[in-house]
Amino acid sequence: MTDLSTPSSHEAILSRVPAFPFGLNPEQPLWTDRPDADTVNRLLLRAARFHDRVSVFVSWAEDPTGSRWVNDPDWRADRHTVRVALVLRQRLQVTAGERVALWLPLRVEWPVLERAIWSVGATTVPVWPSWGLERVGQVLRDSQPAVLFAADRLAVNTLRIIGGLPETIRAVILLEGEAGDPDQELPYARFMDYGGVLDTAERAAMWRTMCAMSSPDDVISHEYEADAVTAVTHAEWVEALASVAHHFKPERGRVQIVCDPRPSRAARALVYSGWADGFTQTVFAATDAARRRVTEFDPDLVVGDSDSLSMDLVAPDKRISSGKARVLGLEDLHPAAWGTTLDHTGRRSDE
Amino acid sequence: MSELLSMATTTAANLAWSMFQSVNRRIPDSPSITPGWAPGPLPKSYERTKPPLGWPRETDSLCPRCVIEIRDAIVAGERDLSELVEGHTGEVRARILEENGRIVIRKECERHGMFEDLLSLDPQLSAILERRYFGRDYRTANDGHVHRHGTSTIQYGRGAVLTLDLTNRCNMMCDPCFMDANQVGYVHELTMDEIKKILDDSISFKPRRQMSVQFSGGEPTMSPHFLDACRYAKEIGYYGVQAASNGLRFALEPEFAYQAKEAGLDMVYFQFDGVTNEANQHRHITNLFDGKWQAIESIHAAGLDINPVTTVVNTINDGQVGPILDFVLANAEKMGGVSFQPVSFTGRDEAISDQERRQKRYTISHLVHEFSRYYDGKIDPYRDWYPLGAVGAITWLADHLRGPDVDFGGLSCSCHPNCGASVFLMANERTKQWAPLTAFFNVERFMQDIDTIVDTSRGQALSKVQAGLALLRNIDERKMPSGFTLRKFLQLFDRRMGGTISGEMQKNEWNIKWVGGMWFQDLWTYDFRRTEMCVIPYATQEGEISFCAYNTGVGWRKIVEKMHMVATTRDWFKDKGRHQIYAGNRPMELRPGTRTLPVVEHAGVPHAGTVQLNSGCGCH
Numbered sequence: 027m028t029d030l031s032t033p034s035s036h037e038a039i040l041s042r043v044p045a046f047p048f049g050l051n052p053e054q055p056l057w058t059d060r061p062d063a064d065t066v067n068r069l070l071l072r073a074a075r076f077h078d079r080v081s082v083f084v085s086w087a088e089d090p091t092g093s094r095w096v097n098d099p100d101w102r103a104d105r106h107t108v109r110v111a112l113v114l115r116q117r118l119q120v121t122a123g124e125r126v127a128l129w130l131p132l133r134v135e136w137p138v139l140e141r142a143i144w145s146v147g148a149t150t151v152p153v154w155p156s157w158g159l160e161r162v163g164q165v166l167r168d169s170q171p172a173v174l175f176a177a178d179r180l181a182v183n184t185l186r187i188i189g190g191l192p193e194t195i196r197a198v199i200l201l202e203g204e205a206g207d208p209d210q211e212l213p214y215a216r217f218m219d220y221g222g223v224l225d226t227a228e229r230a231a232m233w234r235t236m237c238a239m240s241s242p243d244d245v246i247s248h249e250y251e252a253d254a255v256t257a258v259t260h261a262e263w264v265e266a267l268a269s270v271a272h273h274f275k276p277e278r279g280r281v282q283i284v285c286d287p288r289p290s291r292a293a294r295a296l297v298y299s300g301w302a303d304g305f306t307q308t309v310f311a312a313t314d315a316a317r318r319r320v321t322e323f324d325p326d327l328v329v330g331d332s333d334s335l336s337m338d339l340v341a342p343d344k345r346i347s348s349g350k351a352r353v354l355g356l357e358d359l360h361p362a363a364w365g366t367t368l369d370h371t372g373r374r375s376d377e
Numbered sequence: 378m379s380e381l382l383s384m385a386t387t388t389a390a391n392l393a394w395s396m397f398q399s400v401n402r403r404i405p406d407s408p409s410i411t412p413g414w415a416p417g418p419l420p421k422s423y424e425r426t427k428p429p430l431g432w433p434r435e436t437d438s439l440c441p442r443c444v445i446e447i448r449d450a451i452v453a454g455e456r457d458l459s460e461l462v463e464g465h466t467g468e469v470r471a472r473i474l475e476e477n478g479r480i481v482i483r484k485e486c487e488r489h490g491m492f493e494d495l496l497s498l499d500p501q502l503s504a505i506l507e508r509r510y511f512g513r514d515y516r517t518a519n520d521g522h523v524h525r526h527g528t529s530t531i532q533y534g535r536g537a538v539l540t541l542d543l544t545n546r547c548n549m550m551c552d553p554c555f556m557d558a559n560q561v562g563y564v565h566e567l568t569m570d571e572i573k574k575i576l577d578d579s580i581s582f583k584p585r586r587q588m589s590v591q592f593s594g595g596e597p598t599m600s601p602h603f604l605d606a607c608r609y610a611k612e613i614g615y616y617g618v619q620a621a622s623n624g625l626r627f628a629l630e631p632e633f634a635y636q637a638k639e640a641g642l643d644m645v646y647f648q649f650d651g652v653t654n655e656a657n658q659h660r661h662i663t664n665l666f667d668g669k670w671q672a673i674e675s676i677h678a679a680g681l682d683i684n685p686v687t688t689v690v691n692t693i694n695d696g697q698v699g700p701i702l703d704f705v706l707a708n709a710e711k712m713g714g715v716s717f718q719p720v721s722f723t724g725r726d727e728a729i730s731d732q733e734r735r736q737k738r739y740t741i742s743h744l745v746h747e748f749s750r751y752y753d754g755k756i757d758p759y760r761d762w763y764p765l766g767a768v769g770a771i772t773w774l775a776d777h778l779r780g781p782d783v784d785f786g787g788l789s790c791s792c793h794p795n796c797g798a799s800v801f802l803m804a805n806e807r808t809k810q811w812a813p814l815t816a817f818f819n820v821e822r823f824m825q826d827i828d829t830i831v832d833t834s835r836g837q838a839l840s841k842v843q844a845g846l847a848l849l850r851n852i853d854e855r856k857m858p859s860g861f862t863l864r865k866f867l868q869l870f871d872r873r874m875g876g877t878i879s880g881e882m883q884k885n886e887w888n889i890k891w892v893g894g895m896w897f898q899d900l901w902t903y904d905f906r907r908t909e910m911c912v913i914p915y916a917t918q919e920g921e922i923s924f925c926a927y928n929t930g931v932g933w934r935k936i937v938e939k940m941h942m943v944a945t946t947r948d949w950f951k952d953k954g955r956h957q958i959y960a961g962n963r964p965m966e967l968r969p970g971t972r973t974l975p976v977v978e979h980a981g982v983p984h985a986g987t988v989q990l991n992s993g994c995g996c997h
Binding site: 226232 | 498745746749753755760856
């Protein structure tokens with residue numbers, strides 16, 4: 027494993043990645059004269075300024091006024107990240123070294139939340155929705171997070187009743203539905219409203235400065251392995267992004283569809299890589315309703331597990347069935363193992 | 378299909394540009410033309426100069442305490458004016474440096490100690506703005522009769538807007554007021570002969586300027602010579618005639634707007650502090666916003682353009698910035714843009730405490746980030762903002778395309794990059810859609826292309842071809858707001874260049890709205906490198922003086938007005954009678970009628986506390 031603890035090793039890795047058209051290579055600054063873009067935060071900060079795409083994320087919204095694809099341009103994703111970071115820092119007093127758990131399927135809020143958490147120096151703890159409550163409780167007790175972001179209110183309440191929520195949690199942010207106890211739970215919309223209030227010129231500038239000064243060691247996630255006990259700390263996100271970029275060359279107008287609801291490290295690396303390259307649009311299609319409509323895009327890459335990539339869902343897309351788009355499985359967690367290619371039926375090509 | 382066509386157009390333009398330049402670069406640059414209005418050939422990019430930029434750097438500044446003492450002594454007749462012109466009174470060296478993620482200016486006076494103030498809270502933004510600066514205009518020549526103010530003398534540029542105070546009388550009584558109108562104890566009002574002489578002098582030297590004149594005050598519409606002054610300015614060739622007005626007269630006498638239009642007035646630079654009556658309460662007229670509304674309708678009905686101008690004070694009315702732009706965009710067919718002026722502590726505010734000054738300090742970087750916040754990032758701090766002087770690029774191109782046989786050079790705003798920044802919004806005046814121009818047009822590369830065109834100087838026809846290619850290759854039609862097309866963009870650009878490319882002015886419902894931040898200096902932020910390239914000089918009986926040197930800095934205003942006062946206020950009232958002043962926290966009597974302008978309702982109620990805005994009148 028390459029030593030990622032020194033900036034020079036990052037630069038060495040990045041300089042070997044010719045696929046990135048800008049930014050990653052310190053000799054090719056994109057929009058700033060600062061040549062030291064070697065952390066995830068800095069990469070994403072740059073990418074957010076690049077604006078060479080109509081949207082960075084596309085997600086399916088089930089809305090009473092009509093379900094539809096929603097576009098999130100770079101500028102909005104960037105601003106929302108600022109707001110999340112400000113609430114975490116100013117209102118919830120999250121400090122460097124603390125942990126923030128994200129109990130969510132892989133959806134459009136993931137990249138915004140995780141980047142904001144990293145930017146305040148905190149560590150992310152991904153909690154997969156597919157895990158049982160007992161395992162979730164075990165992970166939370168072990169990681170002792172300060173804040174929990176969750177999608178399923180019922181599951182949170184059940185966990186609270188069975189004593190699965192550790193006392194270290196100062197606030198639970200619910201991405202869907204209304205919150206119960208206002209002292210402990212906060213709906214995401216109100217959370218973002220607080221961010222809007224805090225989002226002054228001074229604080230936004232301070233946040234950007236903080237991002238620009240962040241070290242690679244600030245970007246950490248605790249990924250719990252299958253036994254739900256071992257915490258693995260990764261400071262190698264830059265390498266992951268470089269690896270993704272090596273496998274999937276960024277091009278103008280590139281579209282990738284993420285069908286896998288699991289917030290695996292590989293899947294997130296793919297999303298962040300798409301965000302950082304300044305070109306790629308990432309379509310979140312983890313739900314059945316969204317997957318049924320992914321044929322509206324002309325994807326270059328479709329990723330997911332075998333279940334989500336069943337033939338029924340992706341085969342109608344001519345681009346996929348004709349082999350013009352790559353279909354990949356994300357069973358392997360480590361990006362270094364990404365070579366696994368599935369055919370359009372979702373089977374491994376090497377099987 | 379249209380996307381394919383757009384990509385094909387851009388690709389073809391790119392290819393054609395590259396092919397053209399592959400030949401063009403191999404041929405030595407042709408000499409630049411020397412227009413009759415200019416003191417020399419149009420400068421090439423490598424001949425244009427820039428002031429010292431970046432940081433840390435040193436500059437010349439003023440001691441906030443010494444200056445006040447010296448100015449008071451001159452006004453009182455205890456010291457001679459020649460000290461100011463010939464010496465370096467009150468001057469100190471200052472350092473501009475980055476510290477803790479901010480840009481600050483720090484200086485030390487031997488007598489009064491250390492002074493420090495904030496210039497920017499985002500060094501990255503400041504670096505980008507300085508990098509995008511296009512360069513200075515010509516050095517002025519044979520201008521000793523108007524530029525003779527010692528170290529405050531303007532040395533560069535043809536100027537963009539000449540400000541001319543017609544009177545210091547006003548029909549409002551704001552507290553405080555930029556110029557203490559009605560309250561200084563004397564009346565300073567120009568005669569028509571004086572106005573004519575000042576206007577004549579301003580276009581008597583090279584570069585001969587295509588500049589706007591802005592009649593200011595006090596309230597300029599109170600001058601008996603206002604209409605004649607508009608008429609005369611237009612007659613002798615001023616490009617645009619503006620009035621910096623509070624708008625009350627236009628609200629109360631709608632026919633006056635028609636008279637002004639007939640006399641040659643083009644635009645009202647409209648004092649505007651907020652989109653509710655509460656947000657205007659510091660002006661001491663309880664229904665002032667309703668009055669503003671009627672003024673806007675009258676001015677627009679007469680065919681005059683409107684540009685609201687707002688002074689922004691941190692923690693006081695900074696929350697109004699977004700709602701005001703909403704208002705401007707909602708009334709896009711009536712307004713050409715909006716100007717925000719971060720507070721500069723002058724006049725009575727020169728006595729402000731350090732703590733209060735730090736609290737109320739608002740910089741261009743505040744404004745930029747506030748727009749990013751308010752519009753959720755749609756106006757991007759780093760992509761969309763350019764220094765005011767960047768527009769100079771278009772002027773150089775237009776001057777080049779117009780050729781040598783023109784009487785006036787183009788309107789050039791080539792001020793120091795620290796003086797301000799602006800963003801251009803493309804807005805549909807009917808549907809109210811809008812997007813930053815820079816969202817779909819690569820302005821930075823276009824400016825580089827302009828350098829290539831101007832540097833190589835291949836004659837008018839080939840230059841027009843290159844300009845067309847440069848436009849096409851830098852535009853991304855896929856990112857344009859819906860309904861806006863390449864054709865409409867080209868029409869609009871040509872119109873902005875005065876029809877230079879097609880030879881005619883074609884209109885469509887899309888228009889460019891200028892959103893600017895103009896940050897005037899005060900004694901704490903003063904930088905002589907900015908003063909010497911001022912593009913908005915004040916024209917007075919004592920020549921043309923940089924805006925900041927006149928109103929803040931050395932404070933020439935007090936000196937000039939005292940030298941040329943026509944009467945004490947008491948004698949004036951005795952001789953000519955009192956004029957109507959709207960004040961005292963009472964409503965003004967407005968015409969009956971209903972509001973027809975769309976109003977942007979905003980949930981955020983403006984600050985209800987005491988509001989102290991520095992710009993009292995409609996002046997800058």
